Amino acid sequence: MCSPQSRDSVIFDSVTIRHGKRTILDSISVIFKEGEITGILGPNGAGKTNLLHAIMGLRKPVSGKIVVLGKTIPPTSAELRERIGIVFQDTALYEELTVKENLQFTASLYNITSRSERISQVMELLGIKDRENDAIATLSGGYKRRVAIARSLLHQPELLVIDEPTLGVDVETRHVIWSHLRLLRKQGITVVVSTNYLDEAIALCDVVVVLRNGRIVITDTPNGLVERAGACIDVECNDSDMGAIAKLTQGIEGIIRIEPTASGLTVFYRGGTLEDQIVARLFEHNRMRGYRVRGADLAEIFRSLEQTEV
């Protein structure tokens, strides 16, 4: 049970949502704090988009309670919807209209005063002013996403919900979007993003919520999450040597698990000082062709969380 605080923008209290007979969110309890960026992580089909849609009142819970900006939903009142901005995964822009026309359309729905000034302002902010007269159909994926974000900010929402903010965009645009989201956080806006990228979660989020099969696996800071999964060493070797190399690491305190890979095996461990000790032990076997030390990727984190959960 979550107890509401004044800084809580969104509260999910034991929320279960079904789609037909399938449970898409299962007893979710989580709080998104005001002025924070919360990342929703999880493999495909984990329920990330459904969770975001639930915040917008597009999914109705069969049990539990959702409180958004102090109002229990659904239904979402017009007054509440005016305080929320959303960017859908597929942008949902009118392709035949220009950037400016799309923003003008939105401005009419939200009855925005000083419309032209505000439209210019958000276009400048997202770096799309130079393409204002271009039809959406002619823009790249990155520009479309910037337009979708600009549209969601037109009415100056208190809560911004973004489904995959940098899906299919180039590196430069990713950084533009990230820096803008950080700016929003500075302005006290609560941002909830779903993402499939670990680097995005680390770069952006204050808190991450990991979902799997509609349930929360863990809520942590991005760094905490990485630490839980540990670091890893990829070892390149022949299949015949894998057993012997794996044996070498036996007895080292802090090794979480060893996984075979296409080119050898990966040793997962916890604790920064362990790296030298493992590498030294691996060198004892002269059949090792090479090694690489790196952080765990998102799939490996999900796997490690699964194992923890089991």
Place this chain on the structure above:
Amino acid sequence: MSGSTRQNQLAFIAGFRAEWIQLFRASGFLVLVTIQAISFLLLVSLFALTGSRAPLAVICSDTGPYGLAFVNALSSTHHSFDIHQMSSNSANNALHAGTVVAILHVPPDFSESVLFGKTISIRVDVDNIDTDMTEDIQRALPSAIVRFGRQLRLPNIRAHVEEHDLIDHDTGFIPYLVVSGLVLDAFVLSALLSAMAVAHEFEVKTVRYLIVSPINPLVPLTGRAAAAAIASVCTLLLPVSIVLLGFKVRPLHPVEALSNLIACTAIFSSVGVALGALVKRTVPLTALIVGISLPLYLCSGSLEPARLDGPRVWFVAHFSPVYYAVGIMEKAFHGFSVTPESTSVNAIALVGWAVGAIALARYIVKRQLP
């Protein structure tokens, strides 16, 4: 003006404007839809052209005074044939080549038989692929003989047909058809444009954005449908011009005709909105709307008054707005009463249909919103 009324107005205008811009940016689509409407108009006039102008060869072997007079009488009799006088060889070749539907032989002793009051035997060779054509010939011949006898005041031709017309003027099949064809065009244009406007919102998922906005999503969608309806009226002007200037068919009551077309646009646009929300995909909609337009048109008294199509078709026709619309249209253009219901009853039925269609469209769109 309250804030919410103002906001609704802005949202309606925004939806209207967006649709208008989209329609004109995708002008190719608008052109294609207009071409479709015109081709439907030509299609229905072809029903008449093929039926009323079937080529008929006449071989006149009589050199006497009456043979040619009979051929002329036949030409001036109202029937479904385009008469060509030919030599025996050419006519036979044409019949076997399929370029004429029948050969009518005026025998060498035709004048003599007329003069002496003998029974005249007229041979007809028919390509009886279509019994309708054969029956047309059977009907045309006695009329021609009657007219011929009347013109020449021949005492020995005793047949006498007294014709009483219900309508004080004759109207060709094409003028009849193109008028009802305008109703078909109104259906195709209005239903297609408004269905596309709504289905497009669902297809590209922009409708979700309307749902999460503070406005009732039906307001901008109504704006879109209104823009599509106005675009249909504008595009309908082209087929109307073709009827007025090309076919030279002028309405006796232009205001009635125009009001009827506007009512049709409102009804068919609403039907289109409902279909668009149900199907949610633009490509199958085109096939669906074109697919339902012709049966709807043909069973609604478009080719002839529906009451002449048998009690079942006539009963079914009462459930179609096209039936009432064609009734008003034929009255407005030609003064015909093709429905037993009066124009006022037809108008009330159409208004009822318009109100019902708008309510149905609203209900279906609301239900289909995610």
